[in-house]
Amino acid sequence: MEKSTCKFLLGLGVGSVLGAIMYRCSKTDKAKELKKKMCCAAQSAAEKAGEWMTNAKENFNPTTEKQ
DSSP: OOHHHHHHHHHHHHHHHHHHHHHHHHTSHHHHHHHHHHHHHHHHHHHHHHHHHHHHHHHOOTTSOOO
């Protein structure tokens, strides 16, 4: 086998093993709880960004002259 092919297959094997481990860890109760917390945090951030956008639109006055 060529050296580059051997390195590729080794990397493929290591990546597969690590992927399987990560998949297994992501199915635990702790991981599900963390996913739920991250989802709630993302929703909260989106709501806050929406509030900021609404506030900015309300306070924007296009008739103000630029200097």
